[in-house]
Amino acid sequence: MKSRSTNRSGIVMRRKVTPAGDIIVTLLTPQGKIKAVARGGVRGQQASRLNLFHHVGVQLYQTPQADLATVQQSILEGALPRLSEPERHPYAHLLSELADALFQEGEFSEQAFDLYAGSLRGVSRHPDPEWVALVMSYKLLALAGFAPRTRHCARCGAADPSHPDPLGGQLLCGACSNQPPHPPERLEFLREVPRRSVRALMDAPLMAEQRPAVWRSLERFVTVQIGSVQSWRSLVGGDVVGA
Incomplete structure (x- = not known):
């Protein structure tokens, strides 16, 4: 059975905060472009990690019913202040x-x-x-x-x-x-x-x-x-x- 969790490393090229407090990010990775959502991200530690232009490592979870993968975890790998x-x-x-x-x-x-x-x-x-x-x-x-x-x-x-x-x-x-x-x-x-x-x-x-x-x-x-x-x-x- 194919795993629904994947790990990716990429750069945040687009970031949007929804009224519900979710963060929708677009990452460019060596495997291609990925769009994902961090549920309630603005109220947690991911808010500072998933900033525009940050190089981050993310763990993504994708279900067949969801349009976007969910960011379960993220770590900051590099930044250009x-x-x-x-x-x-x-x-x-x-x-x-x-x-x-x-x-x-x-x-x-x-x-x-x-x-x-x-x-x-x-x-x-x-x-x-x-x-x-x-x-x-x-x-x-x-x-x-x-x-x-x-x-x-x-x-x-x-x-x-x-x-x-x-x-x-x-x-x-x-x-x-x-x-x-x-x-x-x-x-x-x-x-x-x-x-x-x-x-x-x-x-x-x-x-x-x-x-x-x-x-x-x-x-x-x-x-x-x-x-x-x-x-x-x-x-x-x-x-x-x-x-």
């Missing part, structure tokens, strides 16, 4: 919401877990958390198979496009766009980000004035290809993403 800092938290929240939208429940992907965990560590520790979030957002998209088209025009297929696509967040040729081309350094980043290593990208950051246009392209691409990601609003409010 600097992610609560105002200059870092919005980026960590964006990466979590994006990963939640990209990777499905039950989908096995140890690579997705490692990339997501690395992105949170980078935002927590790197002196330029914005650049980490920008690079890792593109890396998460590429892993999920959603890399933007940059070698050929997204409309007509012409080679080597260099103009922004304001509707789809990809690249257009001069004949399909009425906007000025991207400057060389920004264009190089957009073309090479899926192919270059994270280390190489970290060593060659874009200047601050180049980033808003890249954020706008990323937001548009994600909205069209994946769906609405609410975390963009906090970045817009902080003048990271243009209107």
Whole structure:
């Protein structure tokens, strides 16, 4: 008989407290994404363990009738306290919401877990958390198979496009766009980000004035290809993403 109890280790990427005092969490684990509920969690020790971005070990119990597994026990395996800092938290929240939208429940992907965990560590520790979030957002998209088209025009297929696509967040040729081309350094980043290593990208950051246009392209691409990601609003409010 198959056991209804399982042990998992993962990162809390989404957390919701219900009016009844339960905590519903979404964890990204090396075995895939899991959604579970800690009954009465806000009144017990699990309230502090099942916080957003915490790496936790959980014992889950699943019955055939229940939609969600129940968190029977949890232990804190790791935390990144600097992610609560105002200059870092919005980026960590964006990466979590994006990963939640990209990777499905039950989908096995140890690579997705490692990339997501690395992105949170980078935002927590790197002196330029914005650049980490920008690079890792593109890396998460590429892993999920959603890399933007940059070698050929997204409309007509012409080679080597260099103009922004304001509707789809990809690249257009001069004949399909009425906007000025991207400057060389920004264009190089957009073309090479899926192919270059994270280390190489970290060593060659874009200047601050180049980033808003890249954020706008990323937001548009994600909205069209994946769906609405609410975390963009906090970045817009902080003048990271243009209107």
